[in-house]
Amino acid sequence: MKTTVEPISFFCTFWGKKYDKKYVQILHNAVKRNYKGEFKFYCQTDQKLDIPGVIELPFGRYKPVNTGRFPDKAKLNFWEPNCWGISGRKVYFDLDVVILGNLNTLIDLYDGKPIINRSWWQDEQGINDDPTNYLAYRGITNGSVYIWEDNELTAEMWDHITKNAKYIFFCCINGSDGYFSSMHLDKFDFVPRNMSFSYHNEKPSNPLTYTFCTIDTKRNNAAYDDQDELDSLKGWIKDIWV
Amino acid sequence: MGMMSATQHALTVFRKLFPEDPNAKIVILGSVHDIPIHYDRKFEWFSRLAPKENVNFRIDDINEGGWNVIINCCCEHMVQMKEVTLSGIYLLQSNDRYHDHHLNRVTSIDAFRSQCGLDEIYYEDSKEFNGAKYYTIIGEKW
Numbered sequence: 001m002k003t004t005v006e007p008i009s010f011f012c013t014f015w016g017k018k019y020d021k022k023y024v025q026i027l028h029n030a031v032k033r034n035y036k037g038e039f040k041f042y043c044q045t046d047q048k049l050d051i052p053g054v055i056e057l058p059f060g061r062y063k064p065v066n067t068g069r070f071p072d073k074a075k076l077n078f079w080e081p082n083c084w085g086i087s088g089r090k091v092y093f094d095l096d097v098v099i100l101g102n103l104n105t106l107i108d109l110y111d112g113k114p115i116i117n118r119s120w121w122q123d124e125q126g127i128n129d130d131p132t133n134y135l136a137y138r139g140i141t142n143g144s145v146y147i148w149e150d151n152e153l154t155a156e157m158w159d160h161i162t163k164n165a166k167y168i169f170f171c172c173i174n175g176s177d178g179y180f181s182s183m184h185l186d187k188f189d190f191v192p193r194n195m196s197f198s199y200h201n202e203k204p205s206n207p208l209t210y211t212f213c214t215i216d217t218k219r220n221n222a223a224y225d226d227q228d229e230l231d232s233l234k235g236w237i238k239d240i241w242v
Numbered sequence: 243m244g245m246m247s248a249t250q251h252a253l254t255v256f257r258k259l260f261p262e263d264p265n266a267k268i269v270i271l272g273s274v275h276d277i278p279i280h281y282d283r284k285f286e287w288f289s290r291l292a293p294k295e296n297v298n299f300r301i302d303d304i305n306e307g308g309w310n311v312i313i314n315c316c317c318e319h320m321v322q323m324k325e326v327t328l329s330g331i332y333l334l335q336s337n338d339r340y341h342d343h344h345l346n347r348v349t350s351i352d353a354f355r356s357q358c359g360l361d362e363i364y365y366e367d368s369k370e371f372n373g374a375k376y377y378t379i380i381g382e383k384w
Contacts, residue, residue, distance in 0.1 A: 136345035
């Protein structure tokens with residue numbers, strides 16, 4: 001296990017009207033509360049945020065346009081080696097991730113392979129027993145969280161992305177998770193099962209022992225009754241999402 | 243004798259129009275569902291076990307190949323066939339079945355034809371197999 005190299009760079013991305021910029025502010029607040037050490041916090045955006053401590057970055061190679069068949073194409077920009085001139089250990093969060101605990105423990109798991117979140121709850125639905133093709137499916141990876149450093153593995157992924165973008169954006173109709181699950185599964189380590197859960201699809205008895213949860217869209221047999229976005233959730237999670 | 247499958251139907255029609263030719267260099271895109279047919283190369287659509295072989299990301303390689311007969315009875319699993327620019331005879335089939343794997347299902351012969359990019363069409367039909375509509379087109383790119 002490698003010691004975390006500081007300063008860490010945290011990233012998120014923000015565009016369109018699905019979320020308010022307060023989601024960026026709240027994620028930044030959560031990182032400040034839960035990461036011990038030096039860090040910088042960047043947001044890839046086309047908007048003026050004016051949030052103290054949040055460094056705005058322009059969109060990289062892929063813009064959030066024509067996203068009908070590949071909704072999150074702008075997230076692929078994070079895999080460009082040395083993108084925006086930033087190197088070192090990098091951590092990406094979707095804006096609907098709720099951080100529940102110490103991030104250092106999670107980030108220190110990085111051991112040379114990029115780490116991606118995993119939709120562990122799907123295993124119970126037998127997704128790995130079904131010889132499905134993830135390309136057009138949502139995949140077993142969950143791109144809500146990435147932890148990585150630029151290296152040969154990420155360079156290989158970026159090379160494949162840039163050479164095949166036209167086909168990737170057509171084929172992967174559920175976005176980057178279908179793509180990564182189909183084409184690059186062997187290049188990733190996963191966030192451990194005991195560190196993440198899906199708020200709408202699981203109901204752990206001890207949620208506050210996890211590092212984070214994702215507010216995924218509810219699937220069949222979901223544990224919770226509502227599938228609202230974070231803004232309208234109630235209870236313990238709303239007390240933490242501040 | 244069981245019912246003919248959609249793939250069997252396509253290959254049967256194709257062989258009536260184009261009997262076996264020793265000069266044919268055949269590439270299969272996707273699968274022919276275990277129907278015995280001679281071919282020179284196959285590119286799979288199923289990426290989970292052999293991602294580097296996935297046909298969707300081998301289009302440039304395919305276009306640089308020397309094949310003159312292109313058989314794809316799995317067009318619903320892949321990019322539009324106008325991306326394939328090889329000169330030759332094409333047997334192409336797609337369908338309207340909803341499925342997690344079907345990233346490019348089509349719902350009419352017109353929609354399918356517009357995806358194929360053929361210079362000449364020799365045959366086309368729409369037939370139902372196993373509860374779905376299948377669209378078969380045989381043609382040529384010059």
